[in-house]
Amino acid sequence: VSTKAIIRIAAFFSAIVWIMLLFTDLSLVFSSFHQLKPGLASWWPNLLLNLFILLVFVYYKLRIERIDNVNFVDLLWRVFVTGLITAVASVVLRIFQFILSGTPFADNVLFLDFLYQFNLGLFIAFLVSTFLVWKRLILYQKSKFLMRTWRVFETTLLLTLIYNVLPFEWLDGFFNFLLGGLLLLGLFLSGNMKWVAYLNFKQKWKGILLIALGLFYLGYFFYTIARLATDINGLNQILFADYRENVFIVALLAFIFIYAVFSLLVILFNLPTSSVFEQKLEEVVNFQRLSQSIQTEQSEGKVYEILLETSVSTVFADAAWLEIEDAQGHHSIYTYRIPEREVREIAQYLESKKILGVLDTGSDKSRNLSRKMAQLKNSRFRSILAYPISIRNQQIGRLALLKEVSEGFNKDMARIISTFANQAGISIENFRLLAQALENERYKEQLKIAKTVQRALLPELLVNDADFEIVAFSQAADEVGGDYYDTYRISESRIALIIGDVSGKGTSAAFQMSQMKGIFSSLCQLELPTEEFLFRANNALSICLAKKTFITASYFLIDTQQQVVEFSRAGHCPTLYFNASTQKAEFFKNKGLGMGIIRNETFRNYLAAHSFKYLPNDVMVLYTDGITEAKNAKGEEFGSDRLLHSLEKWAQHTPEYIREKLITTLYEFTGTDHIDDDYTVMIVKFK
């Protein structure tokens, strides 16, 4: 069943119960008046009254609790409207009574009782609805304790309904005790007035008016019903349900009255300070605006404008200016009701008087310089409050607020402006970081492209032959690197192998590497002896290589017909060679010099050619120093010995397996997944 349906059912039944109450009471009064034996037990009206109260309670509870987004004035407005409707209904009846006055009917006890019951019903509706509004106001800021206290109060109040119908005479003694307890609890709960603080000035006035009118209705009903009760009692000492004997109604009435009076007084006393509360609220809102400006605004300029605007409105400044240096170093100035000429005058004046701490960059403190300003001639301003705006402890601007009265800024204002300035600094920093991040993202994108381009410079497929199998692996420390390797089939039986390493790493190394590739691939085709190859490569590189940059390389020519390898080394890491017949590996120690170190003809003197015959299952490992110089956490290098032993261990396996094992061993040694240098390995296994 929906809440709406329950509300309707409650309204319907409360009306029915009220009619039943009316007739039972009327019949009791009638029989009592005519000294007849009542056909009904005397507790019937009380029971029906309680039932009526309960139904009204359910009705209003559901209606008032349904309201979302509580607005205090709206709640008070509800009290007023309910009061108005019930009071008008009561007044209409009163007019009717007035018209009938003089007729015998007017003084009839039954008519009076009818009036009494009618007014009581309206009164209860008004009381219950007001009680539930008060509940919402009191529980606006809930605490566990408050909730518990309230539950005790409400439950006890409803339990008194049972007390009312209990037909035991001896219980009457508890009446005052129960009432006293409830009043104390009500009094305690009435201390919860936090909602008042959230009303602004206008709302407070409205609140006062509405509560005063509520009190008026309360008084009206109280008076009307009391008069009717006295009248009825005056006619005859008869049995009828006097509300004054009902703990529930009395306690409720008292509680509503107390809370209404308290609210009225609290609001009244809060009136003079409400502007302060409003200002605080505005500060919070302004602060939020400033914080959020970074997410929503498209430019730094907008952040500055908001800063200036919020600062001015928060401290009621007469004029203000904001000087700022943007990320590109441009100086800009934002003003509020002050010409730039005047800003310069004031700044110059402060600087000439050596008033530190306001506009100078060295201090992060602001001073309230009312006294100093007093001496400034030809200026309408008598107070100044200034704050530096800093990003990471570096001042990028200053915010100055001016007032035409002296001593115009208090400590509180200084504090809030300081917070604003700090927040603005953070906003601007975030803004700049964001811009930077976007730019970085662009660079990253460019580097990604560079990476793909460079990757394409390394061979996708290596020359393989019936006599040998080659595998390779290369990894750059950064997106791009300076390592290079390649294979080239010169003729049916001659294959060239090259491995090279540009000094340094990263982008600059990558550029040199691409030059190396160009030179190597053109020289390869000339079928030069290895020594001559490196000599010519050095000549070509000498022209284009940056100063202090060198390239190390090893060049190999495999002759499958004679099963001979001829090679020369230009300062590159010594080649590691595994001899299958002895099951031993060794490094080829031979003469060589890095390319680019000597950039003339004498380079030839530092080169030498070597050759050896290979046998099946021999393994040749070419590598760059990224492998041997890879360090572990302790700072130890992987070194050539570990490389040599690794090869000896796995040399009988396929070259792919050797490569996998070598790389795994290397990473296990370093203990990281990133080696801080470019590294390349090329494994040749002869068949």
Add this chain to the structure above:
Amino acid sequence: MVDIKKIKEEELEIIIVKGEVDASSSIQLDNAISESMETEGLKILVDLTGLEYISSAGLGVFMSYIEEVKKKNIQLALFGLNEKVAGVFEILGLDQLLTIAADKEQAKAKVYGV
């Protein structure tokens, strides 16, 4: 991180290099050597006893002075290289172009041409 100090003994200047020479600290080394090279008639000894690691950028610094040393006939010698560092110089072939001595006495002897 590198720590570079200079000691002057008559016409001899000893540049003491300690720590690690990488891409960023190679600039300090470069400045120190070029400063000494500018003073005419100075014999230069580079004490690499405390050098633990040298990157290719550091090697590039030494490499860049080879030509000048030869042209101006500057007496420059390196000494005290540990095994690892010596290996790096050797692999690259710089040992063929620079005067490298085992210790200070030997280095002195070399720059004085004894």
